[in-house]
Each structure stands twice: as C-alpha cells, then as structure tokens.
Amino acid sequence: xxxxxxxxxxxxxxxxxxxxxxxxxxxxxxxxxxxxxxxxxxxxxxxxxxxxxxxxxxxxxxxxxxxxxxxxxxxxxxxxxxxxxxxxxxxxxxxxxxxxxxxxxxxxxxxxxxxxxxxxxxxxxxxxxxxxxxxxxxxxxxxxxxxxxxxxxxxxxxxxxxxxxxxxxxxxxxxxxxxxxxxxxxxxxxxxxxxxxxxxxxxxxxxxxxxxxxxxxxxxxxxxxxxxxxxxxxxxxxxxxxxxxxxxxxxxxxxxxxxxxxxxxxxxxxxxxxxxxxxxxxxxxxxxxxxxxxxxxxxxxxxxxxxxxxxxxxxxxxxxxxxxxxxxxxxxxxxxxxxxxxxxxxxxxxxxxxxxxxxxxxxxxxxxxxxxxxxxxxxxxxxxxxxxxxxxxxxxxxxxxxxxxxxxxxxxxxxxxxxxxxxxxxxxxxxxxxxx
Ligand SMILES: Cc1cc2nc3c(=O)[nH]c(=O)nc-3n(C[C@H](O)[C@H](O)[C@H](O)COP(=O)(O)OP(=O)(O)OC[C@H]3O[C@@H](n4cnc5c(N)ncnc54)[C@H](O)[C@@H]3O)c2cc1C
Numbered sequence: 001x002x003x004x005x006x007x008x009x010x011x012x013x014x015x016x017x018x019x020x021x022x023x024x025x026x027x028x029x030x031x032x033x034x035x036x037x038x039x040x041x042x043x044x045x046x047x048x049x050x051x052x053x054x055x056x057x058x059x060x061x062x063x064x065x066x067x068x069x070x071x072x073x074x075x076x077x078x079x080x081x082x083x084x085x086x087x088x089x090x091x092x093x094x095x096x097x098x099x100x101x102x103x104x105x106x107x108x109x110x111x112x113x114x115x116x117x118x119x120x121x122x123x124x125x126x127x128x129x130x131x132x133x134x135x136x137x138x139x140x141x142x143x144x145x146x147x148x149x150x151x152x153x154x155x156x157x158x159x160x161x162x163x164x165x166x167x168x169x170x171x172x173x174x175x176x177x178x179x180x181x182x183x184x185x186x187x188x189x190x191x192x193x194x195x196x197x198x199x200x201x202x203x204x205x206x207x208x209x210x211x212x213x214x215x216x217x218x219x220x221x222x223x224x225x226x227x228x229x230x231x232x233x234x235x236x237x238x239x240x241x242x243x244x245x246x247x248x249x250x251x252x253x254x255x256x257x258x259x260x261x262x263x264x265x266x267x268x269x270x271x272x273x274x275x276x277x278x279x280x281x282x283x284x285x286x287x288x289x290x291x292x293x294x295x296x297x298x299x300x301x302x303x304x305x306x307x308x309x310x311x312x313x314x315x316x317x318x319x320x321x322x323x324x325x326x327x328x329x330x331x332x333x334x335x336x337x338x339x340x341x342x343x344x345x346x347x348x349x350x351x352x353x354x355x356x357x358x359x360x361x362x363x364x365x366x367x368x369x370x371x372x373x374x375x376x377x378x379x380x381x382x383x384x385x386x387x388x389x390x391x392x393x394x395x396x397x398x399x400x401x402x403x404x405x406x407x408x409x410x411x412x413x414x415x416x417x418x419x420x421x422x423x424x425x426x427x428x429x430x431x432x433x434x435x436x
Pocket of ligand 1: 041044077078216349380
C-alpha cells in the first residue's frame with residue numbers, strides 16, 4: 001500500500017542518525033477500537049509536540065505512526081535549528097499580512113526556538129545542541145541579497161545578524177568558496193533523531209499512547225471523527241494531521257483539500273568517516289552550522305563525533321539519484337577540497353515539504369480537524385512550535401494559531417498530478433531561479 005515517496009525513501013533509510021541512536025523497543029501497532037480526545041497522525045516533531053502538549057493539559061491522546069518514530073523528515077534532516085521561515089517565507093508573510101501579523105508570526109518562530117531549548121533542558125534530551133548558524137553567499141549578486149536580508153532582519157524584527165566579509169568567514173570555516181556571510185547566534189544545530197526520540201519519550205511519559213507501524217488509511221469526518229487503521233480504529237473529538245508529504249500515501253486520501261499545496265522536494269545527505277577533533281576544528285573552527293543562500297541549497301555542519309555532515313538539494317527527479325555518493329562528494333569537495341581523502345560512511349535522503357510561497361501552511365478543516373505542513377526546509381524548530389500552537393488552539397487559545405490562517409496558499413501548477421511527473425518540473429523551476 002506504500003506510495004511512491006515511501007518506496008523511494010526505503011532505499012535510503014540507513015542514515016548516520018539511525019546508526020548513532022539506540023531506539024526504545026517498538027511501540028506495538030494499534031489492534032483495538034479505542035476512544036480518546038485527540039488522535040494525532042504522524043510522529044515527527046509536529047505530531048509529537050502537539051501530543052505532548054495536549055497530554056500535559058490532561059487530554060487523552062493516541063498518536064499513530066505508519067513507520068517508526070522519526071521515520072519522516074524529523075529523523076533525517078540537516079539538524080539546522082533555525083529561527084524564522086527563511087527570506088522567501090518571511091517575504092511572503094510580510095507582503096500578504098499586516099505588519100503586526102508578520103511580527104506575530106516571527107515572534108512565534110522565536111518562541112519555537114525557546115520551546116526547543118526548554119524541552120531539551122526540561123526533558124533531559126541529549127541531542128548535541130550547539131549554537132551558531134552561518135548563511136553564506138556564493139556570488140556578488142547573492143551577497144547583495146544577503147546584505148539586504150541582514151538589514152531587513154534588524155530593521156523589521158530587531159533581530160541581530162553579524163555581517164561577515166570573506167576574511168571574517170575564515171574564523172568560522174576553512175573554505176574560500178564564499179564571498180560573504182551572516183552569523184546568527186540565535187540559531188544552532190543538533191542531532192535531529194535524538195531530539196525526536198527525546199520528544200517521543202517525553203510524550204509517552206506524559207501519557208500519550210503511541211502506536212508505531214500503524215498507518216491511518218481512512219478518516220471518517222463528523223462530530224466524532226473516526227480514524228481507521230489496518231487492525232483498529234480511533235474515535236475522537238479532534239484529529240491532528242501531521243503526516244507531512246506522506247499523509248495521503250496510505251489507502252484513502254485523508255485530506256484531499258491539502259493535496260497540491262505542498263511539493264515534496266528530494267534532498268540528500270552524506271556523513272564522512274570521523275576526522276578527529278583537530279582536523280574538525282581546523283575545518284569549521286566555530287562549529288556553527290552553515291548553508292548557502294541559494295533556493296536549492298548546500299547545507300553542512302560537524303557532528304559531535306567529528307564527521308562532516310553535508311546535504312544538498314537534488315534537482316532532477318523524485319527518484320533517489322544514481323551515484324548519489326559521488327555526486328554529493330563533488331559538491332562537498334567544491335566547498336571543502338581538503339575533505340577529498342575522507343571516506344563517506346553514510347548516504348541518505350528525504351523529502352522537504354515546500355509550499356508555493358515558502359511560508360508554513362497551518363489550518364483547520366471544519367471545526368475539529370487540524371493540520372500543519374509546508375515548513376519549507378525550516379521545520380526543525382517551527383514544526384514543534386506549530387504542534388504546540390495546534391494544542392493550544394484545541395484547548396481554546398486560538399489566537400496564535402490563527403495568525404497563520406491569514407497566509408494564503410496556492411496549489412502548485414499541476415495540482416494533484418504534481419506528485420508524479422510535475423515534481424520534476426517543479427524542481428527544475430527552483431534550480432532555474434538559483435541560476436538566473
Ligand atoms: C534531508 C532533509 C534535510 C532537512 N534539513 C532541515 C534543516 O536542516 N533544518 C530544518 O529546519 N528543517 C530541515 N528539514 C525539514 C524538516 O525536517 C521538516 O520540516 C520537519 O521535520 C517536518 O516535521 P513533521 O513532523 O511535519 O513531518 P515528518 O517528520 O516528516 O513526520 C511525518 C510522519 O507522519 C507519518 N505519517 C504520514 N502519513 C501517515 C498516516 N497516514 N498514518 C500514520 N503516519 C503517517 C510519517 O511516516 C512520518 O513519520 C529537512 C528535511 C529533510 C528531508
């Protein structure tokens with residue numbers, strides 16, 4: 001029954017992250033008919049965060065995950081914990097919404113970072129968090145755009161980013177590829193799967209009933225919705241859809257209204273063999289995470305055990321690229337030629353959920369079905385916050401969630417068909433925008 005996206009991911013499931021965690025025993029699949037207050041679908045950051053908050057407020061919660069916890073983007077990502085929605089996302093919000101709404105959205109993202117740091121502390125989540133993030137420009141034109149963005153962040157959001165010229169970049173990373181950069185002390189990076197599993201452990205301790213290998217394949221709507229799985233069902237008052245790009249890949253389309261509003265874009269990562277502390281310190285002395293400011297971008301950072309983790313957008317097809325390791329190695333050595341002798345021990349990939357305007361897509365279908373999606377490569381921090389905003393909204397505090405209802409989202413050209421052939425076209429569209 002698995003859809004196209006899952007088949008592709010199956011090929012690339014062995015990530016460095018999976019290899020560096022010890023998972024708790026499998027949560028048994030749902031094999032009963034049960035009744036709860038809220039049924040959450042999807043155990044990534046959004047679903048786990050929402051379930052955790054609701055359970056803390058006294059709601060009974062069932063959380064259904066089609067695979068294992070963190071199987072989706074939350075267990076595979078670049079680990080870059082970023083405030084905000086990226087320059088494009090912010091621009092979309094600012095042009096569509098009044099100033100105070102844009103400010104409220106930004107403040108929610110700052111609170112998202114606060115929430116992440118607080119949870120790491122409160123729940124003792126050991127996930128190698130390190131502060132510092134660099135945005136880097138490859139060309140003069142990109143540098144000018146970066147400069148404008150730094151000024152904009154200071155003027156509109158009072159958010160300080162430190163401008164770096166070529167010489168100052170050397171204090172952060174040993175590469176002569178970039179012409180300028182911006183340093184963000186308020187963002188950082190972490191081991192994404194350790195963080196995700198930590199959230200799941202906290203949710204379980206708070207009373208959430210978690211079911212792995214349990215795909216929701218049908219949703220019967222109404223005053224008391226029913227979520228059907230292969231061997232059971234959940235009756236509830238509210239449903240939370242946090243299935244990201246995979247949501248409609250099992251049986252019935254759970255929410256056809258959402259189809260085509262996000263596009264899955266394949267992005268891939270490699271992890272080198274450990275290079276030892278001295279060499280890692282020489283490569284990226286500040287240990288900040290980094291990415292360039294292209295739309296289809298390269299992103300990289302060091303792991304706690306001194307590997308280079310390097311990610312890049314794949315622009316040609318939804319299929320896992322052939323010669324993935326070689327292609328990634330070329331991009332990695334373009335940035336860091338001195339890593340050419342390092343072995344690549346892991347290669348994996350996933351799909352980023354991109355909206356047309358790159359702002360997140362949060363909303364409600366009727367009175368009792370909530371959804372969040374479309375984090376557009378900025379979900380590590382904000383998906384968790386979106387989960388909390390949904391929980392607060394279910395509990396009656398709707399105002400902060402509704403800020404995001406003000407953002408209009410369009411379907412990608414090709415709508416429902418885009419997940420198959422149109423995907424290739426969409427990827428070329430982004431690549432072309434970077435090149436022009
Ligand atoms: C390779 C990669 C690198 C990235 N790098 C970064 C980064 O550095 N920084 C950043 O901020 N963001 C990054 N992102 C994006 C970020 O990881 C996501 O925005 C975020 O994890 C989304 O969380 P989520 O909970 O919405 O979805 P997911 O983590 O994808 O979770 C959705 C879950 O729902 C389950 N599911 C779906 N449908 C059903 C169903 N019908 N029944 C049961 N379960 C279902 C899936 O199995 C999945 O586990 C990256 C993404 C990828 C793929």
